[in-house]
Amino acid sequence: MTWLVWRRQRAALLLCAALLGGTALVLVAARLLLTGAAAELGVTACLTDRAVDCTDGGRRYELYQSFRGFQGPARAWLWVLAPIVGMIAGAGLFAREFEQRTQVFALTQATSRTRWWATGIAVTLVPVLVAVAGLTLVASWALAPFAVLYEHYRIEPVDFDLSGVLPVGSALLAFAIAAAAGLLLRNSLATIVVTVLGWTLIFFVVLYDRYDYLPAETTTTPLTDTWRGWDGDTGPGTLPRDFGFLDAAGNRIDLTTFYRHCPVPTDMRVCAPTIGAVSVYRDYQPDSNYWPLQGITTAIMIVLSALTLAAGKLRLRRVV
Amino acid sequence: MGEGVVLRFDGVGKRFRRRWALRDCALELPRGRIAALVGPNGAGKTTAFMLASGLMRPTSGRVDVLGVDPGRSGMAAGASFVAQDKPLYRALRVDEMLRAGAVLNARGRWDTPYVLRLVDEAGVGLGERVGELSPGQRARVALALALGRRPDLLLLDEPLAELDPLARKQVMATLLAEAAETGTTVLLSSHVIADLEDSCDYLVLLRDGRVRLCGEVEELLAAHRHLTGPADSAADPGAGHVVHRSTVGRQTTALIRDTEVPPGFRAVTPTLDDLVLGYLQQEPAPTSTGSAA
Numbered sequence: 001m002t003w004l005v006w007r008r009q010r011a012a013l014l015l016c017a018a019l020l021g022g023t024a025l026v027l028v029a030a031r032l033l034l035t036g037a038a039a040e041l042g043v044t045a046c047l048t049d050r051a052v053d054c055t056d057g058g059r060r061y062e063l064y065q066s067f068r069g070f071q072g073p074a075r076a077w078l079w080v081l082a083p084i085v086g087m088i089a090g091a092g093l094f095a096r097e098f099e100q101r102t103q104v105f106a107l108t109q110a111t112s113r114t115r116w117w118a119t120g121i122a123v124t125l126v127p128v129l130v131a132v133a134g135l136t137l138v139a140s141w142a143l144a145p146f147a148v149l150y151e152h153y154r155i156e157p158v159d160f161d162l163s164g165v166l167p168v169g170s171a172l173l174a175f176a177i178a179a180a181a182g183l184l185l186r187n188s189l190a191t192i193v194v195t196v197l198g199w200t201l202i203f204f205v206v207l208y209d210r211y212d213y214l215p216a217e218t219t220t221t222p223l224t225d226t227w228r229g230w231d232g233d234t235g236p237g238t239l240p241r242d243f244g245f246l247d248a249a250g251n252r253i254d255l256t257t258f259y260r261h262c263p264v265p266t267d268m269r270v271c272a273p274t275i276g277a278v279s280v281y282r283d284y285q286p287d288s289n290y291w292p293l294q295g296i297t298t299a300i301m302i303v304l305s306a307l308t309l310a311a312g313k314l315r316l317r318r319v320v
Numbered sequence: 321m322g323e324g325v326v327l328r329f330d331g332v333g334k335r336f337r338r339r340w341a342l343r344d345c346a347l348e349l350p351r352g353r354i355a356a357l358v359g360p361n362g363a364g365k366t367t368a369f370m371l372a373s374g375l376m377r378p379t380s381g382r383v384d385v386l387g388v389d390p391g392r393s394g395m396a397a398g399a400s401f402v403a404q405d406k407p408l409y410r411a412l413r414v415d416e417m418l419r420a421g422a423v424l425n426a427r428g429r430w431d432t433p434y435v436l437r438l439v440d441e442a443g444v445g446l447g448e449r450v451g452e453l454s455p456g457q458r459a460r461v462a463l464a465l466a467l468g469r470r471p472d473l474l475l476l477d478e479p480l481a482e483l484d485p486l487a488r489k490q491v492m493a494t495l496l497a498e499a500a501e502t503g504t505t506v507l508l509s510s511h512v513i514a515d516l517e518d519s520c521d522y523l524v525l526l527r528d529g530r531v532r533l534c535g536e537v538e539e540l541l542a543a544h545r546h547l548t549g550p551a552d553s554a555a556d557p558g559a560g561h562v563v564h565r566s567t568v569g570r571q572t573t574a575l576i577r578d579t580e581v582p583p584g585f586r587a588v589t590p591t592l593d594d595l596v597l598g599y600l601q602q603e604p605a606p607t608s609t610g611s612a613a
Contacts, residue, residue: 004423007416008409101407108373108401109421109469110428112394 001111005123012092016085016128020135023081027142030074034067034145047145050236064149071146078139078162082132083203086171087195089128090178091188093120094312098186113316121309125175132171136163155239155290161207164294169301174199176305180312206300213296216241216283223272223279234284241284245277253277324351326473326505327372329531332381334367340529341367345381347524347534349507351472354499356516356537357509358596359526365509366404368526369477372507373401386472397428400471404478406462410451414439414461417450421465429470438464438494456487463491467498474499476508480515492519513593523592525599532599537592546594547574549585564598575599 006013038044041059045052094117097103106116140163146152152159160166178195185191219234223245234240245253253275262271285293327349334342342364349355359365370376371383374390383389388396395401408417418439422430439446442460444453453461459479466474479495480488496519499506507524510516523540525533533540544563551567561579565572574585575598581587590598 001423001426004420007412007420100410101403101405102409104375104401104403104407105409105465106424107375108395109424110395110397110426110430111424 001115001119002123005120008097009089009093009120009124012088013124013127016088017131019081019085019088020131023077024135024138027074027139030067030070031142031145034063034149037066038063038145047148050148050151060149067146067149071143071150074143075158075162078135078167079158081135082167082171083174083199085128085132086174086176087178087192087199089124090175091182091191091195093124093179093182095178095182095186095188095191098182099188114313117313117316121179125172128171128175129168133165133168136165136167139163151236153237153239153287155237155285155287155293157207157239160210160290160293164291165298166294166301169298169305170199170203172305173202173301173308176308177202180308180315183312183315202304203301206297206304210293210297211239211241211285214285214289214292217286217289219282219284220246221280221282223269223277234282237287239285240282243280243282245272246279246281247276248278252281325349326351326386327507328382328384329368329371330382330384332371332378332383334364334371334376335379340379342371342378342526343529345526345529345531347531349473349505349522349524351505352503353505353522354496354520355505355507355522355524356520357507357524357526358511358513358516359509360600361511363526364529365526366477369401369403369475369509372475373399396473398472399475400466400469400473401475402462402466402477402479404481406455406458408450408458408462408465410449412450413446414444414448414450414453415446417461417465418446418468421468425469431468431470434470435464435468438467438498441494442490454487455482456484456490459483459487459491460494463494467502467504470502471504474504474506474508476506478509478511480510480512488515495519513596517592523596525596527600527602532602533595541589541592541595544575544577544590544595544598545581545587546590546598547576547581547585547587548572549574549582564601566601 035044035047038047041063043060043063046060046063094103097106103116107113143162147154147159154160154163161170174195177198178191181191181194181198182188185194244255245258247253258272258275258277261275262268325348327347329345329347332342332345333340345364345368357365357368367376371378372385372390374385374394374396377391383391385396386398390396390399409420412420418432418435421435422432439461442457442464444457444461448457450458450461463476463479466476474495476495480491483491492515495506495508498504508516508520521537523533523535523537524531549572551570551572561576563575563577565574567573575590575594
């Protein structure tokens with residue numbers, strides 16, 4: 001049975017392998033080029049140690065500019081690659097069987113519907129998820145010097161989505177939608193359209209809330225301290241979520257009220273105390289919440305994927 | 321299930337949204353028969369096969385195949401099914417297709433040497449791509465795969481459709497030879513009565529989703545008479561006995577059942593073609609299952 005699924009899915013799986021393998025090669029080559037260029041310019045430390053001051057002179061800037069056109073598109077491609085691979089693997093799994101009516105052959109042999117369904121999913125999904133996990137590791141290694149150079153941190157959006165276990169969850173969700181849609185719609189084109197729309201909707205809803213799955217941490221700074229700016233910046237490696245003012249009792253002052261009294265460009269240090277503000281608070285997700293947030297977000301995707309696959313299985317039980 | 325009955329429909333109905341494809345169907349297929357399932361397009365033949373193979377569940381009634389309810393348990397272990405369009409994996413080579421059959425029947429009875437022999441006899445190369453086979457070759461491969469399960473009951477939905485006369489003859493010859501050798505019961509559907517006339521000894525006739533006729537071909541033919549007589553004859557065999565009657569010019573022809581030949585009419589035993597056509601043209605259709613068995 002494993003052989004038959006592999007044989008049926010061979011073209012799709014090889015396409016996935018080509019996309020993932022090709023991407024991995026490009027990423028490795030890009031890292032080698034970047035580190036080579038940095039060595040030539042004598043700024044290797046600027047790619048490994050964030051503490052090193054690399055702001056002097058034009059050499060770092062030259063390096064920065066040279067790879068600027070790569071890292072943006074590369075990150076965007078990685079962002080969509082995982083769901084694309086999941087969709088390619090899942091879309092043909094059942095939809096093509098129904099289009100060609102070969103399920104009539106398969107389901108009238110000595111194989112139960114459940115075994116046919118489960119084997120198809122397992123044989124296709126496991127290698128895809130392993131390969132996506134592998135690419136994620138390669139990408140983390142290959143993009144590490146880029147992250148230092150371009151000052152990205154893993155807790156930040158996009159970096160968060162491209163690292164850890166989230167790409168695996170993303171591929172799983174796309175696969176599950178495609179496989180279930182194939183069973184429900186029995187048409188490859190319709191399956192692809194529904195998968196793209198469904199994944200986009202679900203993924204963005206899940207991602208939109210991804211930093212709210214754990215309570216943020218808060219720092220408080222007295223108004224008398226030096227201002228650290230008005231952007232709520234909480235320092236490198238953290239993700240600002242909210243900032244504002246506290247009164248003497250520690251209550252948060254509504255920012256709308258605050259700005260009505262102290263419209264920009266009022267001198268805030270003078271104006272803020274006039275409405276009772278005594279300190280500034282900043283909410284943020286610390287770097288230490290990276291893995292818990294990864295785990296929660298991915299777990300949500302796993303549950304949604306399981307529910308989607310189960311819906312397809314229920315449909316298969318009723319109709320062929 | 322009674323001794324010697326391999327397929328039974330007991331009050332079976334199947335509804336698709338508002339339309340009943342089958343309704344109150346009752347039939348029994350005894351072991352060892354070569355049975356023809358005939359009926360016009362839309363009569364419910366394919367639905368009957370889908371129910372018997374477990375690909376669909378009946379809306380009402382009960383299907384029993386070799387003691388198994390296929391709607392619950394799936395295809396009975398001792399049954400095989402070939403759908404009308406012979407759905408095989410077109411991208412696979414023939415040897416891969418046979419391997420697929422072996423893999424999917426790893427928990428059943430599968431006879432690889434037998435299948436290889438059948439494919440070899442069909443003159444189909446193992447390295448040929450299934451999608452590039454002629455309809456006749458594809459039908460032979462599909463039949464070989466079905467027979468490879470060493471079935472007690474073989475269900476064939478329009479196995480001869482789309483085949484040229486030579487391929488039809490070859491497929492039927494293979495089918496009958498294997499059925500005779502193995503004692504397999506066969507239920508096959510076809511629009512072409514001539515294909516069935518010399519090979520089938522049992523008949524199930526479906527029309528408008530109901531079984532109109534079911535029984536041994538010889539007994540059914542013996543119970544009917546094909547009449548020819550004057551159009552102005554006052555003789556009437558009785559409305560309940562006339563299956564179909566038509567008048568062209570001065571001549572009336574009729575198919576009658578279980579009654580005496582009225583005076584003035586010439587009576588002959590109908591051919592299978594006459595019998596089937598008579599029931600297909602019958603109107604209005606009675607609700608009786610019309611079993612003559």
